[in-house]
Amino acid sequence: MLNKKYNPAESEKKWQEYWQNNDIYKYENDSDKETFSIDTPPPTISGSLHIGHIFSYTQAEIIARFQRMLGKEVFYPFGFDDNGLPTERLVEKEQNARAVSMPRSEFIDKCLLTTKKYEEEFKKLWLSMGFSVDWSLQYETINPMVRKISQKAFLDMARASKAYIKESPVLWCTTCQTSIAQAELESAEKEATFNYIPFMVDGEELIVATTRPELLYGCVCLFINPSDERYLKYIGKNAVVPLYNYEIPILSDENASLEKGTGIVMCATFGDITDVEWYEKHKLPYRKVIESNGRVADNVPLISGLTVFSAREKIIEILKSKNLLKKSEVITHTVSIHERCGKPIEIIPSKQWYIDILSERERYLEAADEINWYPASMKNRYITWVENLKWDWCISRQRYFGIPFPLWYCSKCGKVIFAKEEELPVNPLESKPSSECTCGSTTFTPETAVFDTWATSSLTPLINSKWNTEKDITKKLLPMGMRTQAHEIIRTWAFYTIVRSLFHTGQLPWKDIMVCGFVLAKKGEKISKSKNNAASSPNELIQKHSADALRYWAAGAKLGTDTMFSEDELKTSKRFLTKLWNAANFCIIQLQDYNGMLPKELMPIDSWIIEKVKILGKTAEEYLNHYEIGLAKHEIDEFFWNDFCDNYLEIVKDRLYKPEIHGKEERISAQYALYNTLLELLKLYAVYVPFITEEIYQSFYRKFEKSISIHKLQWNMKADTNNEDILSFGENIKKLIGEVRRYKSERNLSLKEKINILNISIPEKQVNYLQKTLRDIKACTWAEEIKYSISYQCDVDIK
Template sequence: MEKRYDFQKHEKETQEFWEREGIYRFSPDAPGRVYSIDTPPPTVSGSLHIGHLFSYAQAEMIARFHRMQGENVYYPFGFDDNGLPTERLVEREKKLRARDLPHADFTELCRETASRYEADFRQLFQSLGFSVDWDLQYETASPETQRLSQKLFLELARQGKAYCREAPVLWCTECRTSIAQAELDTRETDSVFYTLPFSCGETVLPVATTRPELLFGCVCLFIHPENPQYGEFIGQTAAVPLYGFEIPILADEKADPEKGTGIVMCATFGDSTDAQWVLEHGLPTRGVLQKDGRMGEDVPYLSGLRVKQARKEIIRLLEEAGLLLSAEPVIHTVAVHERCGTEVEILPSRQWYIDVLSQKERYRQAADEIVWHPAQMKDRYLSWVENLKWDWCISRQRYYGVPFPVWYCRNCGRPVFASQDSLPVNPVEQPYEGTCACGCTEFLPESAVLDTWATSSVTPLLHKSRGLPEYPLSMRTHAHEIIRTWTFYSIVRSLYHTGKLPWKHLMISGFVLAKRGEKISKSKGNGLEPTSLIREHSADALRLWAANARLGTDTFFSPADLQPEKRFLTKLWNAARFALPLLEDFSPLPASPPLLSADRWILARADEALRSAAFQLSNYEAGQARHEIDRFFWNDFCDTYIELAKERLYSAERQGTDARRAAQYALYHAFFTVLKLYAPFAPHITETIYLEFFRKFEPEPSLHLTRWPQTGEPEEQLLLFGERLKENLSTMRREKTEKGVSLRAEMGCFPIHAEEKLHPLFKEAESDLLSCSHAESLKLLPL
């Protein structure tokens, strides 16, 4: 073997070997129980960063573990390449606006850009050694996925679970599209509580608002029914300051007497409470704000102004008219669109929805029917379900996405739907041929596209449609920030379309943080580029780093964190360079020779490491498994067993052929176990060592197709013997170091402290202990 491990050479060769031999190709007819993984298709919205590597690598280790348990692993990969994120990427890169180009030209730019990024994404995941069957790759904008998305939409529409209505909707004036509740973030901002005088007869009613620019849209004042100060005005009317028109004063318990002045202005629409009030009390709507973020043409004084300009102007006018009672600075929490950070408005608009509010109890039950890893992530999901206020708006007023297979009758406005055998269809390009129930034969196409979550949420159903033999899938993996979107929406879709949950287990990873409280993300531009890190430090080093964190916990990253992992790779390579030459004249195929106590102990310890790591990985704790394996490799195998067995391995003439063969047998099987244990974490170096030596004795073409052996009950006495071995050797080494002598220095008697029941095992290991300690004799003492 080469003196130094050349990771750049061996990682490339190993990846080419896996691809050439089809090591990770899935076949539904292969033996073993199917273990299926629903992997998040990364959004084509910019380059991937170290945070993606962290999350995806943790799940990939689980895939490798299950494959080495003899399971038939279904591990596809996809790319989420339609919708607003891809549009915004193209707009940034090309320095243009989608609305300034012909529709066809812009969508073609999106396709070209998505294809280029997907090639880069795939190359990155391949360079990380992901054991993916790339023949199963999918894209959310592909004809296959479009067909399925449209088919499932039509199914919901027929059942009345997807519906269209004109209603208040969350709206981003920057992206110029409706959005869903799950796409909101919140931000604290400096604002002002303006108190304005509404007139009720001769009485002035002070009303505080942070949105004075919506004064023309005011349709009602609300007072708590038990408000002692203003309750008497309920049922009367009030004049809106500056504009003068009358509005009713109504009672509602949501009007908090302790907030502001205790009288609340309902404008259409200042916030979600306004929208709720309009619905509950049957109030009219008075449009103020347009979809481009400007005030409407019919709004006196403010026509055409943007929100902040309009706010400034209305305050100037109110002050001039003596109609501003006070202005108090406040820190105000506002809802913003997660994609662009723009403050979200609520506007009346016709949109398509999927009913979720009526099924909240079923979604709560779903949480208990899925196994969450880690368990506390279930609370985030339940909190989201509990706080749902809106049905899921699935239509977007954008350009690049999966079209709704819908047209509208020009005469009566009734929607008509595409036939299933015509899918996928684009109504903007393909006219509807048929007759409406009203007799009209002219139809207008739906120009909106499906929300990107409405397409990515069907990935479990996509796998099912491809003939996956088992449903639900075994596991889904993703980071914790999309529990409210991808987890929730996929549960909604699967329950509606199959009556079953989409998966049995959820593996939820944490974030990589750039600094305390700030996650690494594309939008923040603070991510480290993984390709250069792989080129400089190796894929295995990055994977090993990703395995260190406890599942679901956030972690920090610095390139300096890779140094311990690189030292480990050197240690493993050097262990192979020590072990494999000593095994050149050994074959593991004949029956086991008589083993000494140290040999039996290291094999028992290898079994224990397998048991412990398998338990942790079965519970999706790759980090905990890695720590267990490290203890076995560093403390037991390298620091203890190799030092004990060295003389037997090197000197058959002194210890005898049988003793040497026993040590070779233990060395072969213990080191083979080391490779199997590290295979999920460092697949390249372990495969390289396997192909270098073990492949000539083992039937499987790849280490990653070998099995972790089934272990029996722990051999407690041998394991206790090993602990005492390590303790006594550690004491001996410490005493030599304290005396300032070499560890190879001769010594007289080596006192061994151990339980008397272990003395026969120490007696059996006497030659190993004497050679290791360079002692003249042993003295067994009770512990």
């Protein structure tokens, strides 16, 4: 029997250790079972985990358990994205130091120590949540195997000219001191000032409005829309730049806005992405203003050496003093910011490595239709992103803690010297090419940039399958069964993984993609590690409420939708856990003398509950095959609370208690139904609340079922035939019992108050079932007498 009260703290710790010690979730590569593989997001080492991680990772973990209980061999690895800018920023914050202020090797050592600490913390949390991960498959994106795979993948792309180097305008974060990719941009509404400044054209003032007057020295052209009749006469002429007094051309372009400012647009190198497009389209000259450190270049008169913001303030003061500021107006406009630090980006020319993505845009759009998206609406986000791509993917970062590019440059002729495959992984800062350059030189300059972290994490299907190593299992795993991720990284992780997989393997990375929502700290603001805006840590919540309670809560949301979190919501979870424990305890008490005996004949209401749980299993499976964990849980909950607890247990209770009245065989029938229905319920709930279901299973079922864990069992009670008559009969009995309860409630009568006569109308083909159920009904309703008649539908009259 179970203890009177369930102790989650004791139970959860016990079963964590039991599952680990008995390899309950170990992936068997040699198994002849069908493999279901999961591409799990390696959490970025950028701070502590929060309730948002619990929410999304738990939803995916439920799918892992579900697929395992379908009898599949589940490949469920976990990794840690522990290199790149997010980790560096965390280390700088914790050490209160900047990477540039210490030797590179010293900073990398600090990064390694920090990532190890957080990885241990993350793993401990996932274990405490009962995640059914095979930890022997763990990887880190900085470890030697992953470095080798990442470098090998880059070399393959470079040799195919899919990865290339060029000097061109690049998105640049002056705060993080590195180039970034288009996918790392976010938009933010910022307050700015439109400054109206006169450019002179043939002695006449031409007023131009700009929010970036500090770029006047970088102005290379004015643009007018060819349909703007106000200014057509100026097209083809030259204008004089105020303060700096040099001439620039006035050109026409249809992308010049007629409504914005005065309708005349200043093009400077570079104020925004449109400036870059005009620079390339019209082959304009480059005039340098902003340096990579975010300060104005030394050669710029009036404002050299100042930060962008200070330069803007000073140039406005100078314009005012010379009567060159005609007016100013405050506006709110959209600016591009770096997602990692939230600061506005600049655009500066730089030599960077890119992966060509623009040339195969159509193939990437086709891929969207070849993958199953859950929910389906998320496919539109992917398509919108691909259709609006403007830049190839910049994969080089001017940082320190990352996977280095495996290459050098010949100091004599400038040729790129790639490392040999057998030498990987390599660090060009610590080694040299194994042979001389084709020009005969033996002097080389190492590449100091490192890969963008997405350039490695986009390879997770290849990392999981140990691509191009001695343990390569790509043929067995790819395409993987499912990718799980949040919706905000569709443009990065999902898209980049599709790009890399199509190139390296010629096939899609996975069949299905499960897109989870966020937990919001408040309306419109997601909980995040960087903002540290979660009220309680996951560990505190587990200790206070239990892992099963958190899991049950996380499973309730509709897939892909964001949700708010309040600890009050866990009251529902705890109420459920208590109900499950008490219902199981009741059943087990009634099964103490049951040894698996088969009844000579199943009583109708026992047949009904068994048939209902079969149908429930089928329904839940259909929902979970479409990743609708919340809808599946709702169906299971409805059955558990309504059919099983509120009705079935109440109907058979007297028969279990009093075999001398109802009959010994009738009691065995109830026991058989109890045993099997509860077991199937536990198996259904095991994917959601693994700890309490294991505790109940081990306390009673283990000695009968023999499996060492409930999580090794399968969902196998599927409805082969639909017994409509018995199902209809059960629903009719539920209806009449409900009517009796309502009758007593409306009269403020106790449910145990006797009623004189219960008149039941029932379809003719259910009369036989009713006759066999009369004693159950009398006991449940406290009816002194039951009369029944034939009718096309069930009805009840109480006297």
